[in-house]
Amino acid sequence: xxxxxxxxxxxxxxxxxxxxxxxxxxxxxxxxxxxxxxxxxxxxxxxxxxxxxxxxxxxxxxxxxxxxxxxxxxxxxxxxxxxxxxxxxxxxxxxxxxxxxxxxxxxxxxxxxxxxxxxxxxxxxxxxxxxxxxxxxxxxxxxxxxxxxxxxxxxxxxxxxxxxxxxxxxxxxxxxxxxxxxxxxxxxxxxxxxxxxxxxxxxxxxxxxxxxxxxxxxxxxxxxxxxxxx
Numbered sequence: 001x002x003x004x005x006x007x008x009x010x011x012x013x014x015x016x017x018x019x020x021x022x023x024x025x026x027x028x029x030x031x032x033x034x035x036x037x038x039x040x041x042x043x044x045x046x047x048x049x050x051x052x053x054x055x056x057x058x059x060x061x062x063x064x065x066x067x068x069x070x071x072x073x074x075x076x077x078x079x080x081x082x083x084x085x086x087x088x089x090x091x092x093x094x095x096x097x098x099x100x101x102x103x104x105x106x107x108x109x110x111x112x113x114x115x116x117x118x119x120x121x122x123x124x125x126x127x128x129x130x131x132x133x134x135x136x137x138x139x140x141x142x143x144x145x146x147x148x149x150x151x152x153x154x155x156x157x158x159x160x161x162x163x164x165x166x167x168x169x170x171x172x173x174x175x176x177x178x179x180x181x182x183x184x185x186x187x188x189x190x191x192x193x194x195x196x197x198x199x200x201x202x203x204x205x206x207x208x209x210x211x212x213x214x215x216x217x218x219x220x221x222x223x224x225x226x227x228x229x230x
Contacts (some may be wrong), residue, residue, distance in 0.1 A: 003058075005032030011151075012038075013047050016046045017061050018210055024026075026062030026207075033057070034122035036129055043150050043157050044218050046211050048191060051115055063207035066190040066197060070181035073174055074201040082167055083174070088144070090175040093227060096127045097133040099146035104159035104218050115160065126150060133227060135179070137163075137172040144168045147176060149188075151227070153218035156180055157189040173200055183226035 003015050010033055020028040028047060032038055034057065042048060042059060051058040075083070082088075099121060104115035126132035131152065137145035145168025147161035157175075164170035180188065189210075190202045206215075 002027065003029045005029050005038075005057075007031060007033045010035040010037040010080070011041065014042060014047055014059065017207055020061050020063070020207075026060040027057040027058060028061050030056050032059070034118055034186075036122075036125050036131070039122060039126060040131060040152065043152055044214070046189075046214055047209070048157065048189075049119070050114060061190075061207060062192055063127065063205060064204040065207055065210040066079055066193050066202050067206050067210065068177070068188040068190050068197065068200065068202040070177040070185055070188060072197070072203075073177035075174055076199070079167055079170055079174070083171060087139060088168065088171050089138045090172070092176075092179060093127075093133055094136050095143065096132065096148065098132040098143055099136055099148050099162075100124070100160075102143065102146060102162040102164070103137070103148065105162065123148070130227075133137060134174040135172050137168045137175070138223045139165060139168070144173045147172050151185075153201075154184055154186045154220045154222055155189060155217050156185050156187070158191070169196075170200060183223040183227075185222055187213065196229065 006012055015028055020026050034049065047059050047061045049057055050060055100115065100120055104120060124134045132148060132150050134148040135146055136143055144165045145163040147158060148154050149158040154176040161172060191195050
């Protein structure tokens with residue numbers, strides 16, 4: 001039976017990952033809250049929240065897991081040409097809230113967004129506490145793309161990305177990978193498969209392998225200069 005989390009007990013332990021459902025893939029718990037304590041505990045155990053408006057909070061740990069090692073990011077010939085033309089400039093943590101709201105905007109294929117006001121507030125809090133971070137892509141001083149996620153130990157748990165011009169999100173991910181690699185991060189958690197991420201070098205591993213890797217890396221520190229200088 002799916003565990004119901006207590007919203008008044010943010011330090012409550014999550015179930016073991018092997019108890020997650022096969023269908024829907026990886027659903028492990030529901031309810032609870034989106035406090036910083038609970039979110040950090042979730043990520044440390046390979047669990048993330050995802051739920052549609054009107055649903056209770058749902059918690060997931062899918063199998064297989066899609067990941068991207070920063071050193072393995074793929075840059076297509078066309079993207080390399082665009083990067084070489086210096087059409088974009090990049091930053092990190094310059095405007096976290098604008099990146100989240102860019103990711104929250106309804107997509108062409110749907111008027112709905114899973115990044116609701118409670119999610120925006122929760123990750124704003126995580127950003128203020130130094131856990132949630134953003135990478136921004138600019139063109140002529142205008143924010144045209146970006147991505148955000150949660151950094152714990154030497155793992156960056158990617159959450160969402162957006163673009164307003166062609167290739168902006170791809171360029172942002174390449175920039176993020178290069179920065180994360182230089183800071184000593186071992187892995188980017190991509191959560192689930194998308195063709196977009198696969199084209200950039202993401203691959204799948206078993207949930208067991210993912211959890212074993214987390215156990216090695218979430219308690220290690222990245223480079224001391226991570227997130228501090230532009």
